[in-house]
Amino acid sequence: MENYLDLKNTTDYSKLKVAGEIIKDGGLVLFPTETVYGLGANGLDENAVKKIYKAKGRAQDNPLILHVSNFDMIPKIAQNISDIEYTLMKTFWPGPFTIILERTDIVPDIVTAGLDTVGIRMPSGIIANKLISYADVPIAAPSANVSGRPSGTNISDVFEELSDKVDYIVDGGECEVGLESTVVRVVDGIPNILRPGKISPEDIKKAVGTVKIDEHILKDIETDEKVLSPGMKYRHYAPKADCILVYSEDNEKMIKKIQEITQKYTNPLVISCNENAKYYDVKNKILYGSKENLNEIAQNIFKDLRKVDSFKPDIVIIEGVKNDGIGLAIMNRLIRACEYHFIKA
Numbered sequence: 001m002e003n004y005l006d007l008k009n010t011t012d013y014s015k016l017k018v019a020g021e022i023i024k025d026g027g028l029v030l031f032p033t034e035t036v037y038g039l040g041a042n043g044l045d046e047n048a049v050k051k052i053y054k055a056k057g058r059a060q061d062n063p064l065i066l067h068v069s070n071f072d073m074i075p076k077i078a079q080n081i082s083d084i085e086y087t088l089m090k091t092f093w094p095g096p097f098t099i100i101l102e103r104t105d106i107v108p109d110i111v112t113a114g115l116d117t118v119g120i121r122m123p124s125g126i127i128a129n130k131l132i133s134y135a136d137v138p139i140a141a142p143s144a145n146v147s148g149r150p151s152g153t154n155i156s157d158v159f160e161e162l163s164d165k166v167d168y169i170v171d172g173g174e175c176e177v178g179l180e181s182t183v184v185r186v187v188d189g190i191p192n193i194l195r196p197g198k199i200s201p202e203d204i205k206k207a208v209g210t211v212k213i214d215e216h217i218l219k220d221i222e223t224d225e226k227v228l229s230p231g232m233k234y235r236h237y238a239p240k241a242d243c244i245l246v247y248s249e250d251n252e253k254m255i256k257k258i259q260e261i262t263q264k265y266t267n268p269l270v271i272s273c274n275e276n277a278k279y280y281d282v283k284n285k286i287l288y289g290s291k292e293n294l295n296e297i298a299q300n301i302f303k304d305l306r307k308v309d310s311f312k313p314d315i316v317i318i319e320g321v322k323n324d325g326i327g328l329a330i331m332n333r334l335i336r337a338c339e340y341h342f343i344k345a
C-alpha cells in the first residue's frame with residue numbers, strides 16, 4: 001500500500017521523511033508512540049487540527065496534546081514556565097508524561113479548546129520522535145481511535161475505523177506502555193495529576209517532593225457509587241456490552257463476587273488475570289496478564305476491551321487491580337470502560 005510504512009522490523013527511520021512532509025503540509029498521519037497510537041496533524045495549523053476532530057468524532061471542547069521532539073520547541077508554544085515545571089519536564093521527558101503550561105498566541109484555539117493552557121509531551125518512542133523532527137512542528141495527536149472506543153495500541157485494532165480517514169499510516173507494532181500519558185498541571189507549586197498514567201504519583205513525588213492526585217480520580221476509585229465526575233462527560237473505552245468492574249484486596253472475595261454475578265447471566269464474559277481464570281466456570285474468558293505484572297496488564301487492556309463484542313456477551317465482568325503505580329491508571333481506564341459500574345467486594 002502506497003500510504004503505509006512498515007517500521008516493525010527495520011530501523012531505517014529516514015523513511016519517515018514522507019510522513020513528516022505530510023504533517024507539515026496539513027495532512028493526517030496515524031503513528032505509534034510509546035503510550036498508544038496517535039492521530040497526528042500539524043499542531044500549529046488550525047485546518048489540519050480540525051481534521052483530527054472530524055476523523056475521531058471528538059467533542060470540540062476536549063483539548064489536544066502537542067507533541068515535541070526537543071526542548072527548543074517549548075518556548076514557541078508555552079510561556080512563564082516555573083522551575084518546578086522545568087524539573088518535571090527534565091525528569092520525565094522523553095516519556096509518557098504530559099504537562100499543562102500557559103500557552104503562547106501561536107497555538108490555535110482549536111488545539112486548546114479555547115483554554116489559555118496547552119498540554120505538551122515529548123514522547124520517548126523513537127518513531128514518534130523522528131516523525132516530529134522531520135515535520136519540524138509540534139504534532140497535535142490524540143489517541144488513535146474513534147471517540148468513545150478504546151485507544152489503539154496496534155495498527156490492526158484501528159485500521160478499520162481510521163484507515164480511510166488518514167493520509168498516511170506508520171506501523172510500529174505494539175505500543176510499549178499501552179495506556180495514555182500521565183497528565184499533570186502545577187498549581188501553586190504542587191503538581192496535580194489530572195489523568196493517571198505510567199508515570200505514577202510516587203515517581204512525581206520522588207522528583208519534586210510533592211504531588212496531588214486530582215479529586216475526581218480518587219473519588220472514582222474510592223467509591224462504588226455512581227458519582228458524576230468531569231470524566232463522565234465523554235463516553236470512554238466502553239465496549240457495546242454492559243461491563244462491571246469488580247475489585248477487592250481480598251482475592252478470594254473478588255473471585256466469589258464475580259462467580260456470583262456470572263451465575264445470573266446466560267453468556268457472561270470474564271476478563272481476569274491469568275492466575276484467577278481457572279476459578280471462573282464460563283465459556284468466554286479473556287486473560288489480561290499476570291497480576292504480578294501490572295505493566296503487562298496495562299499493555300494488554302485496550303486490546304482486550306476491543307475483543308469483547310465479538311463474544312456477544314450479555315454481561316462482561318472485569319477484575320480490577322491493585323491501585324499501586326500504574327495500577328491507578330489501569331483502574332481509571334477500567335472504571336470508564338465500565339461506565340462507572342464498579343463493585344468493591
Ligand code: AMP
Nearest residue numbers: 063064100115117118119141142143180
Ligand atoms: P487524548 O489526546 O485523547 O489522550 O486526550 C488528551 C487529554 O489531555 C484531554 O482529554 C485532557 O484531559 C488533557 N488535556 C489536554 N490539554 C489540556 C489542557 N490545556 N488543560 C487540561 N487538560 C488538558
Ligand code: MG
Nearest residue numbers: 142143144151
Ligand atoms: Mg483518547
